[in-house]
Every structure is written in structure tokens, then in C-alpha cells.
Amino acid sequence: MSKQVLLIEDEPNIIEAISFILSRDGWTVKTHSNGADAVEMVKERRPDVVILDVMLPGKSGYDILRELRDDPEINGLPVLMLTARGQTKDREIAERAGCDAFMTKPFSNADVLETVRALAAK
Amino acid sequence: MPRDTLTGSRIRERRVMAGLKQSELAKRADISPSYLNLIEHNRRRIGGKLLVDIAHALGVEPGSLTEGAETTLLATLREAASGIDMSEAEFVRVEEFAGRFPGWAALLADNQRKVETLQRSVEALTDRLTHDPHLAASLHEMLSTVTAIRSAASILAEPGDIEPEWQRRFNRNIYEDSARLADTSRSLAQYLEEADSEASETNAPQDELDGVFQKFGFHFPALETSDVDVDAVATELGQGVSQAARWLLRRAITRYRADAERMPLGESADTVAVSGNDPFAFAARFGCDLASAMRRLAHLPEDILPEPVGLAICDGSGVTTFRKPLPEFPLPRLGAGCALWPLYRALARPMMVHVEVMEQSARAAARHRGYAISQPTGPARSGEDVLFESHMLIVPEPKRDVSEQTRHVGLTCRICPHPTCEARREPSIMVASAPRKL
Numbered sequence: 001m002s003k004q005v006l007l008i009e010d011e012p013n014i015i016e017a018i019s020f021i022l023s024r025d026g027w028t029v030k031t032h033s034n035g036a037d038a039v040e041m042v043k044e045r046r047p048d049v050v051i052l053d054v055m056l057p058g059k060s061g062y063d064i065l066r067e068l069r070d071d072p073e074i075n076g077l078p079v080l081m082l083t084a085r086g087q088t089k090d091r092e093i094a095e096r097a098g099c100d101a102f103m104t105k106p107f108s109n110a111d112v113l114e115t116v117r118a119l120a121a122k
Numbered sequence: 123m124p125r126d127t128l129t130g131s132r133i134r135e136r137r138v139m140a141g142l143k144q145s146e147l148a149k150r151a152d153i154s155p156s157y158l159n160l161i162e163h164n165r166r167r168i169g170g171k172l173l174v175d176i177a178h179a180l181g182v183e184p185g186s187l188t189e190g191a192e193t194t195l196l197a198t199l200r201e202a203a204s205g206i207d208m209s210e211a212e213f214v215r216v217e218e219f220a221g222r223f224p225g226w227a228a229l230l231a232d233n234q235r236k237v238e239t240l241q242r243s244v245e246a247l248t249d250r251l252t253h254d255p256h257l258a259a260s261l262h263e264m265l266s267t268v269t270a271i272r273s274a275a276s277i278l279a280e281p282g283d284i285e286p287e288w289q290r291r292f293n294r295n296i297y298e299d300s301a302r303l304a305d306t307s308r309s310l311a312q313y314l315e316e317a318d319s320e321a322s323e324t325n326a327p328q329d330e331l332d333g334v335f336q337k338f339g340f341h342f343p344a345l346e347t348s349d350v351d352v353d354a355v356a357t358e359l360g361q362g363v364s365q366a367a368r369w370l371l372r373r374a375i376t377r378y379r380a381d382a383e384r385m386p387l388g389e390s391a392d393t394v395a396v397s398g399n400d401p402f403a404f405a406a407r408f409g410c411d412l413a414s415a416m417r418r419l420a421h422l423p424e425d426i427l428p429e430p431v432g433l434a435i436c437d438g439s440g441v442t443t444f445r446k447p448l449p450e451f452p453l454p455r456l457g458a459g460c461a462l463w464p465l466y467r468a469l470a471r472p473m474m475v476h477v478e479v480m481e482q483s484a485r486a487a488a489r490h491r492g493y494a495i496s497q498p499t500g501p502a503r504s505g506e507d508v509l510f511e512s513h514m515l516i517v518p519e520p521k522r523d524v525s526e527q528t529r530h531v532g533l534t535c536r537i538c539p540h541p542t543c544e545a546r547r548e549p550s551i552m553v554a555s556a557p558r559k560l
Contacts, residue, residue: 013298084262
């Protein structure tokens with residue numbers, strides 16, 4: 001069975017592109033576009049890796065990450081955070097909230113693929 | 123109290139500056155060179171007659187050897203040192219440094235203060251970038267769109283077969299996203315341009331208010347009728363100015379309307395026809411205070427006056443709150459004017475009318491009569507201080523030989539050539555040869 005990535009992102013064309021490159025690499029890609037119920041979605045899907053955008057409608061990516069880390073059932077899940085602001089401050093917030101990897105938009109497809117592979121191998 | 127811990131260092135410093143050997147100075151002060159050596163290394167306390175002798179031998183004031191460096195200077199230097207990882211041993215020598223190299227220490231402290239000021243403005247600018255919601259949203263939108271374009275484009279560009287259906291999809295996505303990017307960047311550029319021009323055109327709300335008065339003139343026919351809606355006029359005149367300037371404008375025209383009510387235009391014109399630009403005649407005719415009379419004169423249409431009049435109003439801090447300049451009696455746009463103007467002198471003697479004939483030395487010596495009075499801004503209240511503001515009406519004065527004394531005044535110090543003025547607060551750029559006193 002192929003490994004599963006849950007992509008939580010609200011920009012449709014980014015969803016389409018990332019889904020395409022990960023699927024081509026053999027991943028099963030599920031997507032979700034709303035922040036409010038993202039945590040429930042993670043618990044339901046139980047993916048191998050989560051890709052989480054910071055700016056989401058309903059709830060911020062940081063808050064979602066903190067909730068994931070506070071939940072003993074799923075707190076070991078590898079999370080890659082995406083943000084459109086590359087300031088040190090944002091990286092700090094993300095790291096304190098407990099992300100495993102951090103990428104600033106615009107990123108390259110190759111980097112995303114490589115990072116997701118590395119996170120799943122942990 | 124002088125700190126004798128450093129007196130020795132200062133003696134050494136002065137001796138080296140004077141090019142004296144230790145033995146020579148010891149001989150002049152009638153002590154042994156080894157004792158002087160101990161003193162110079164701050165290992166012997168020194169005071170009284172010996173200090174006076176050494177100072178005399180060095181040709182300096184004894185005080186200059188014992189004076190401690192200024193507390194603020196030391197505090198600033200310590201602040202500067204706290205920013206870096208300085209060793210304790212070095213840190214405690216700050217007084218010695220300030221004592222031995224006062225010029226360099228002052229320079230360092232000055233730079234420290236400049237750095238702090240710059241840091242604050244950088245923080246303010248960063249704040250703006252971070253907290254400006256429009257800017258943040260636009261940038262986020264642009265970066266998201268660029269990300270989508272980049273991902274799709276690199277899928278198409280990379281080697282390997284892509285099914286025609288997917289190719290079409292990514293091509294379409296790129297096309298749509300690039301159109302979106304064009305829109306967002308256009309609106310962002312427009313926003314930045316507007317923000318930029320806002321900042322450059324409007325330095326201060328007071329400037330904007332002056333701009334409105336200059337644009338519409340100082341007489342408003344709309345405010346001369348009894349059924350006027352002050353708010354409507356304020357809204358109309360205040361189009362395109364900042365919120366703060368609108369607040370100032372509303373206050374100014376409310377006052378205008380109150381003056382116009384007490385001194386209606388028709389009767390004002392009659393008074394001018396009889397007594398000319400005389401604020402006392404106005405005050406007597408309408409039974410009002412002199413400051414109101416001055417404001418009314420300044421706001422009358424120019425064609426009914428024998429000649430245009432100027433007006434300056436400042437608050438108790440000396441900051442100009444209203445300015446109506448005359449062609450030959452300009453008023454500075456920023457900061458205060460000349461401290462010799464009756465406007466400011468009146469602040470020191472409230473309710474006393476100062477009338478003076480002035481000649482602005484920077485101009486072609488045109489004469490103006492200034493009437494100034496400092497009056498309370500509000501009603502008197504039991505047991506409370508009142509605030510004062512000063513008005514100065516400026517009336518052109520014919521240049522004929524009068525026995526009345528004329529006061530030479532300036533506009534602002536920077537452009538005033540008066541060489542020996544006691545009221546000067548900064549050097550003039552007009553007198554390059556003026557000696558720089560320290």
C-alpha cells in the first residue's frame with residue numbers, strides 16, 4: 001500500500017500541482033482546504049505526512065499544529081509547514097509549535113518532494 | 123563631589139598634551155618624579171595646594187583636573203557598552219575613558235544616541251510592513267499565485283511524459299494565475315504609490331490646515347450667514363485631507379463662525395470704513411475681546427480692508443496653531459518664529475497688549491505693526507490654572523519717519539543675519555564668518 005500525504009492548503013492551483021508531483025512519485029494524496037476542521041480530518045485519515053499551510057480559512061496553521069502536538073494519539077506525525085512569509089519570526093513560531101520541516105513560498109517542486117520523502121523515512 | 127580616582131589620569135593626559143616630561147612637571151610642582159608617577163596612576167590621592175600647584179604648572183584650571191565627566195555622558199557610554207560583550211575589567215574603566223578622552227567619549231555617546239534614534243525609526247517602519255493589513259494581504263496573495271505558477275510551470279518544463287489532459291490543465295492554470303498576478307501586482311503598485319505620495323505631501327496636520335486656508339483664502343462667504351451648517355462646510359473644505367487635519371479644520375471654522383456671529387460682515391465693513399485695520403476699534407464697537415477682533419480682521423474679505431493683514435496664533439508652548447502670512451511678513455512653515463516677536467513676548471505678560479513696529483531684518487526692511495495679546499483659552503474655573511494662547515495681528519506700516527521706536531526682528535534664526543542677537547537659538551546660515559562659540 002502506498003504512503004499517504006494529507007495536504008491542507010486552500011489555493012486550488014497549488015493543491016493541483018503538489019498533488020500531481022506527489023502522486024507521480026507514488027504517494028496517495030488527500031487534500032483538505034479548511035482550517036476549522038483540519039485536526040479532525042488528520043485524525044480520520046491518519047496520513048504518513050501532513051503538509052500544512054499557515055494561512056487557512058477558519059483556523060491558522062500554527063494553531064492546528066499545536067493541537068496536533070497536544071493530542072497524544074497523533075503527536076508524532078511528521079508535519080511540513082508552508083508559509084508565504086519567510087521572516088525568521090514565522091520560522092520561529094512554526095518551530096516552537098513543533099513542525100518538522102518549514103518551507104517558504106514560492107518553493108520548488110523538487111524540494112517539496114525531497115522533504116516529504118525525508119519526513120516519511122524518519 | 124569630584125572623584126579623585128581619575129584626577130591622576132587627567133594630570134597625565136594634560137602633561138602629555140603639553141609635551142612635558144614627568145620629571146619636568148615634578149620639578150615645577152616641587153615633588154619627586156616617583157611621587158608624581160604614583161599620582162598619575164591614580165595610586166595617591168591628591169588635593170589642596172599640590173593640586174593647585176600642578177594645575178598651575180600645567181597652565182590649566184584646577185577644576186579641569188578634578189571635574190568628573192557628566193553623568194549623562196557616562197550613562198550613554200555604559201549603554202553603548204552594554205550592547206556588546208565587554209569584559210568587566212574594561213567596563214569599569216568608562217570614567218577613565220570619559221575623563222581622559224572627553225572629545226572621543228562625546229563622539230561615541232553622540233553616535234550611540236543616533237543609533238538608538240535610527241533603530242526606533244527602523245522599528246516603526248518594520249511595524250508598518252508587518253501590520254499594514256492591505257500590504258500583508260497583497261504580498262500573501264502574490265506569493266501564493268507565484269507558487270502555483272512556479273509549481274505548474276516546472277511540472278511542464280521537467281523532462282518526462284505528461285498526459286495531454288494534464289498538460290492542458292497546467293497550461294490553463296498558469297494562464298489564469300498569471301492574470302491574477304498581474305492584477306494583484308498592479309493594485310499593490312498603486313497602493314504603494316499612494317502611500318508614498320501621502321507621506322511626502324503631508325508632513326503635519328497643521329501644514330494641511332494651512333494648505334486649506336491658502337487654497338480657499340481666509341474668508342469664507344458660506345460661514346457669514348446665520349443659518350450655516352458648520353459641519354457641512356467643514357466636510358466640504360476638508361475633502362482630501364487627513365483625519366487629524368479635518369479635526370483642526372473643524373475647530374478653526376467653528377471659531378470663525380462664532381466670531382462672525384458676534385461681528386457680522388456688514389457692521390464689520392462699516393467699522394473698517396471708519397477706523398481701518400484697528401483691532402481696538404473692533405473690540406470697542408462689538409464689545410468683544412481683542413483676540414477675537416484680531417481674528418475677525420484677518421478673516422474679512424481683502425477688498426474691504428485698506429490693506430491685507432496677517433495673523434499668527436500660538437499656544438502656551440509657542441507652537442504656531444494658525445498662520446496667515448503677509449507677502450512681506452512671512453511666517454515659518456515649521457517650528458517657531460523669532461523669539462523677539464510680540465507674539466511670544468506677550469506669553470510672558472498675559473492680558474497686556476504689546477504693540478510694536480517691527481522690521482524683519484532679512485527682508486527689504488518693510489515695516490509692520492504687530493498687536494499681540496496672550497489670553498486665556500477657556501473660562502476661569504475656581505482654583506484651577508487657565509491655559510493661555512497668544513495672538514499677533516500683523517498690519518503693514520507705511521514707511522515714514524516716525525518717532526516711534528522700531529524693533530529689528532527676524533523670521534527664523536537659521537536665515538537671520540543679525541549677528542549679535544541675544545534671542546538666537548541656532549547659528550545662521552547667512553553669516554558664514556560668525557565665530558563658532560563653544
